[in-house]
Amino acid sequence: MRRFSAFAIAREALRHHEGWGRTWAKRPPKARYDVIIVGAGGHGLATAYYLGRNFGITNVAILEKGWLGGGNTGRNTTIIRSNYLQDPSAAIYEKSRDLYETLSQDLNYNIMFSPRGVIMLAQTHHEVRGYKRTAHANSLQGVSTEWIEPDRVKELCPIMNIDGPRYPVLGGLWQARGGTARHDAVAWGLARACTDMGMDIIQKCEVTGIDRDGGRVTGVQTTQGPIACDKLGVVVAGHSGVLAQMAGFRLPLESVALQALVSEPIKPCMDVVVMANTVHGYMSQSDKGEMVIGGGTDGFNNYTQRGSFQHIEETLRALTETFPMISRLKMLRQWGGIVDVTGDRSPILSKTPVDGMFINCGWGTGGFKAIPGSGWGMAELIARGHSPLTEAFGLDRFREGRFIDESVAAGVAH
């Protein structure tokens, strides 16, 4: 793979940019792989990338029923933070945030990581107590966050109205090294690195069955024919339940629609990410100038990638009090993605009842921030059978009552 560099740009500028080549290869599937990853979204690609980089396992195929990064990786609001309450969450999300810091250099692909800072607003006294508790927990976990008072919130984000009659801003949880990254670039950069290691990314290849022999996975049936494997990693977010059903077990999660929307582009007015969990809204400004806004989930099972309009209305109605200037903004487009939500709002990175089959799911409404950390842990789990990052996130935690309860810690938004 040709490396990107200032020298390469200068060279290509002199020859009409004809030497760049494809970012990732398009190859038909082989008959057999050491590891098959189902799902070429961020988490699936990161799993494959770290399998190759950390463990030298490169006879890997990544199967994708649609197109690369076309699921939730291309549908999220790109927020990166690690200010979680529980120790296992802080460990995996902070690992992920830390990997994001140098991911552009590692991949030789600009993922546009922008550690512009994330404020989680406290707009009720309950949230004030909750976020102060999180700030204390984070300082014990080695995650750099701090509690800030309303005047500091206003200083960081001047377009905010902190005196709202209904939802006054009482302070916030500030993570200075949180931020955003370019979501497509994360998928494309990882895909490029995977191709570079000789892995096959096979798009428009839907898995229709999981082959087993005596309780052990032997391969998958796909729309491009059967493919054999030693180990199988299922990393398909909203459709995890469908894949689990193919392998004969059920998961402790349900799939619902989560929506986001962007406004027309405007001049730079907000250089931090703001999350307002009380009103189920979060907002940042993209490099193009669009205000990127995320809302809450629908309450019912849904696989259609369409959400209910009243959630958009609720989100905007609430956000206009805290951000009065957005009341005049036109919204450009709105979309939905299917998120798989567990009871404790924490992910599942686990072995399964089928030997050799591993599952990475349940990231719910907050998966993008976790892509590198999740891939790091999942790769170790697949290669070694255990990983310190993932051991608390096993499927057995539900039966054993060892929940990683982030539903209170993080409210609804992620």
Place this chain on the structure above:
Amino acid sequence: MLILRCPYCGLNGEETELSPGGEAHLKRFGPGSDDASFEAYLFLRNNAKGVHFERWRHAYGCGKWFLAARDSATLEVYGTYPAQTSEPPADIFARIADRGRG
């Protein structure tokens, strides 16, 4: 917008009038049951892509719980029925079998 007919008061309720209550026809396992059954009852869900039987409450109407058969892949509604049934009634299954023949 999702619209369901409440089987008790007969009104068509919009989604904003209703509260979702998750998967229907769960068999309850309580004290004395084995771990696997208790786990399945509390946590494991079919999460079907396709026909999904689920609980709803007519929260801003008569306030009663009822059940609905709905397709989670197309958002088609096959019908609603009272909550006091241990399995979906035959006419719901007939409508599911008829889908797409419209």
